[in-house]
Amino acid sequence: MISRRLLLSLPAVALFATPLAARAAEPLPIVASFSILGDLVSQIAGPTAAVKVLVGPDGDAHVYQPSPADAKAVAGAKLIFLNGLGFEGWMNRLLKSSGTKGKAITVTQGVTPRAAGKDGHGHGAIDPHAWQDVGNVRAMVNNIAAALADADPAQAEGYNARAAAYRAELDRLDAEIKAQMGALTPAQRRVITSHDAFGYYGRAYDVSFHAPQGMNTDSEASAKDVARLISQIRKEKIKAVFVENISDPRLTQQLATEAGAVIGGALYSDALSPASGPATTYLTMMRHNTKMLVAGMAQN
Numbered sequence: 001m002i003s004r005r006l007l008l009s010l011p012a013v014a015l016f017a018t019p020l021a022a023r024a025a026e027p028l029p030i031v032a033s034f035s036i037l038g039d040l041v042s043q044i045a046g047p048t049a050a051v052k053v054l055v056g057p058d059g060d061a062h063v064y065q066p067s068p069a070d071a072k073a074v075a076g077a078k079l080i081f082l083n084g085l086g087f088e089g090w091m092n093r094l095l096k097s098s099g100t101k102g103k104a105i106t107v108t109q110g111v112t113p114r115a116a117g118k119d120g121h122g123h124g125a126i127d128p129h130a131w132q133d134v135g136n137v138r139a140m141v142n143n144i145a146a147a148l149a150d151a152d153p154a155q156a157e158g159y160n161a162r163a164a165a166y167r168a169e170l171d172r173l174d175a176e177i178k179a180q181m182g183a184l185t186p187a188q189r190r191v192i193t194s195h196d197a198f199g200y201y202g203r204a205y206d207v208s209f210h211a212p213q214g215m216n217t218d219s220e221a222s223a224k225d226v227a228r229l230i231s232q233i234r235k236e237k238i239k240a241v242f243v244e245n246i247s248d249p250r251l252t253q254q255l256a257t258e259a260g261a262v263i264g265g266a267l268y269s270d271a272l273s274p275a276s277g278p279a280t281t282y283l284t285m286m287r288h289n290t291k292m293l294v295a296g297m298a299q300n
C-alpha cells in the first residue's frame with residue numbers, strides 16, 4: 001500500500017497517473033473480538049488488511065470490559081468478527097453503544113456446538129471454545145472468506161485463494177495432531193487444566209480433560225470441585241497438569257502440590273501469546289499446545 005504521506009509527497013502528475021483501481025484498494029476497516037480470531041481474519045484478509053483486535057494476546061475475552069477506543073474502532077469498522085456461542089458476552093452492548101453501521105459476523109455459524117458438561121458452572125450451556133478443534137476452524141475460515149468477499153467483491157478472488165491455502169494448512173495441522181496423539185495409549189490421554197477450554201480439542205483428538213474452573217472464567221471453582229479433582233489426580237495418577245495463559249496459576253499450583261503432580265507449563269486456550277511467546281498464530285498455538293500435552297500425557 002502507498003501510505004498517505006508518500007501519496008501526498010508525490011508530484012501531482014504521478015498521483016493522477018495512478019490507476020484508479022490501485023487507489024480504490026483501501027484496506028477494509030475490520031475488527032476482530034479476540035487475538036486468535038484476529039489471526040484467522042488476518043490470514044484470509046491478507047497482508048494489507050487493517051485488522052484491529054479488541055482482546056489482545058494473553059487477554060481473557062470471557063470477562064473483558066471494552067474501552068472507549070474499542071467503541072471507536074467498532075464504530076469505524078465495515079466488518080466486526082466475533083466467535084459467538086456466548087464467548088463475548090459484552091459484544092452486543094458494544095455494537096449497540098458504538099452506533100456502528102458495520103456488519104457483525106459470527107464466525108462459528110454452522111459449527112456444531114458442544115454442550116457444556118455437568119461441570120459447566122452457572123450460565124453458558126454451550127462451550128464457546130470451538131477453535132480448539134481444527135475441523136471447526138475450517139468452517140470458521142469459510143465464513144470469514146464469505147463475509148470479506150461480500151463486503152469487498154473486488155478482492156473476492158484474493159480472499160478465496162488465501163482461504164483455500166489456509167485450509168490446506170489446517171489439514172496438515174489436523175493430521176499432525178492426530179499422528180502425535182497416536183503415540184499415546186487410550187489410558188494415557190487424561191489431562192488436568194485450570195479452565196474448561198479444551199472440550200472441542202478433547203472430542204476431536206480423543207483426550208479426556210478435567211478442570212476445576214468451568215467454561216466461563218468469571219465463575220470461581222468451588223472447594224468441592226477442587227477436592228474432587230485432587231482425589232481424581234491421586235487415584236488415576238494423572239501427571240499431565242496444565243495452566244492456561246489466561247488463567248490465574250495459583251489454583252492449578254495448589255492442585256498440583258496437594259496431589260503430588262507437576263505443572264507441565266502453559267497452554268494457550270483463549271488467546272495467543274505476545275510476540276515473544278511460542279503461540280503468536282493459531283497454527284503455532286495448536287502445535288505448541290499439542291507438543292506440551294503429548295509430553296505431559298506420555299508421563300501418565
Ligand code: ZN
Nearest residue numbers: 062197215270
Ligand atoms: Zn475460555
